[in-house]
Amino acid sequence: MRTTTRVAVVTGGSGGIGRVAAERLAADGQTVVVSYAGNPAAAEETVRTIGDAGGTALAVRADVADETQVTALFDEVEERFGGIDVVVHTAGIMLLSPLAELDLTDFDRMHRTNVRGTFVVGQQAARRVRSGGAIINFSSSVTKIALPAYTAYAATKGAVDAMTLILAKELRGRDITVNAVAPGPTATPLFLQGKPEAVVEQLTKMTPLERLGSPDDIAEVVSFLAGPARWINGQVLYANGGVV
Template sequence: MTSTPSSASPHSQRVALVTGGSGGIGKAVVQRLAADGYALGIHFASNRSAADALVREVTDAGGQAIAVSGDVGDEADMIRAFDAVTHSLGGIDVVVNTAGIMLLSPIATLDLADLDRMHHTNIRGTFVVNQLAANRVRRGGAIINFSTSVTRTQFPAYGAYVASKAAVESLTLVLARELQGADITVNAVAPGPTATPLFLDGKDEATVAKLASAVPLGRLGEPEDIAETVAFLAGPGRWVNGQVIFANGGLA
């Protein structure tokens, strides 16, 4: 069942920019929002072929989409991306920031270069995207960031990654309150174990099975599960604001 985009926007077609939109959860979000009638800006960092293929998928189905590139932590890159979406699609109503990297290591042995890489993409990148979104998203719109359920489960080796995502949660809650009167909601989605290349990379079958069994619903999440939550926050979920939504099948 698809949801209807919010009637709060006076524009005939809603436009969404999805960072990290060429694969994993980002791709599922693009597909879900396209099904709801959104025009899409599909952002990618390096995989142009995947982004172009997704653009073709959306346009072949009768939708509108363009691919935009850039480093989310580089404000000049992201200004160009926001400008391209605005120029080609007429404006921006929803920004979904799925772009992120996850580098795992015990805190005691973490390569600090990996910490800096995650800080650049996960913290600075979220800040840059949110700063632009706060100034570009139209009334009736939504800003949706991505955290992780590991901020609550405290799995070993996730310390630096979780620290970056805890920063995303705090930024989200503050921005929601700073945008009082703008009629723009700001929320974060915190997925649990989800079957994406980012999550599965480096994990053996036993580890994956153990994580799946920890979920009361007895399986890993699928990207489409997370996309459903995003679609709700982007469209009909107008009374949900300044929240972190744990989309994790009940993982404690």
Template sequence: MSENTRVAIVTGGSSGIGRETAVRLGRDGFAVVIGYAGNKASAEQAVTEVEAAGGRAIAVQADVADEVAVTALFDRAEQEFGGVDVVINAAGIMPLAPLAELDLQVFDDVVRTNLRGTFVVDQQAGRRIRNGGAIVNISSSLTLLARPGYSAYAASKGGVEAITLILARELRGRDVTVNAVAPGPTATPLFLDGKPQELIDRIAAEPPLERLGQPSDIAEIIAFLAGPARWINGQVIYANGGSAA
């Protein structure tokens, strides 16, 4: 591996936006560590796709909310590839229910994965990412769109945005950018699962571009922030095709 090869960790890299981002970074020549929660076969397939795109990749299982597992994830990246330059926080869960009906254990699970998970990964990134690096957290346009049923998910993502803006300022002097991408409805398993086609069609018709986002749409933005976009820092980029609150 060339000394100039940049190294990325992508949590949630076995599916959806995370997987598409890993492959997109592979096309840019990155070495990618794909963090995954439990689906080893999907993670290994993602490794194959990254390598086919021109990058190098390994898959490492890690619970993003477990600081011991996340420390080991960063250790593995450093052992395999020599360091970490880019960290993408794409792991997340999205159970839906009206606020008054949501089981509080489910709420705790959402906060644990989406908010604590981002915090734990960002904590390691803040300590270990190399100067000149980039951290990209995944928020959601639901923090603005306020769609019923998404209170727990949107609350967790509002916290992700707060973490992002503060960490960007805490890393002053390191030449490390920290930004969040806030997708609107995107055609991933996380979004599509359990929704009737009529609802999917109605949501897809809402933005002026009259379609759902594709994982590749979001991956392009993340790759831009991970690479050439050095003057974008401490920002939340809403990527939703023009959907309005």
């Protein structure tokens, strides 16, 4: 069964950039499945917000690094809505420390969610997304601007870049685009948590636009890649206001 409305799965859709991206895709007319790991109340709030605005959404729990749960997520989406056209993988964690001081347990946690999670979600997406669809991973501009204390996090996002570029080529002939969005400093709770005001001010001044990005800025890029951007493929798009 082919639905007339595009169906999008957004991991990490219960908060931050993921939530705003889910709401934007719903506003674009897509049916949205909000995948979350541990905050059902926030996920259901996202669903209610989308519904109140006239959209269609469903919340489904899945640990992105658990292949059984991710398979069940994709099974449920196909059963409920007939297929999947867009996968937006925003789920990730960020734990900051200079390399010499990093607790390797934190490194392993980030690797599990950011690298294994991207691989597991990408594997199901590669098997399930319909012709004309889009797979959108989330990287980070920190792989390019190399901020101190971001070593381990940037390493996980470098792996996301590699997976994105190669998967785009592996899906040759399927009419499916695969890209990554690499936000710069963006005003989300994840980014702002624990940062002194002076540090936030310094990061604000890094961009020629002299402001932090907003989740809406990033959702706009997601909307573009999930819909009209059929000739952008195998790319990492730096959505960072000009930070270099």
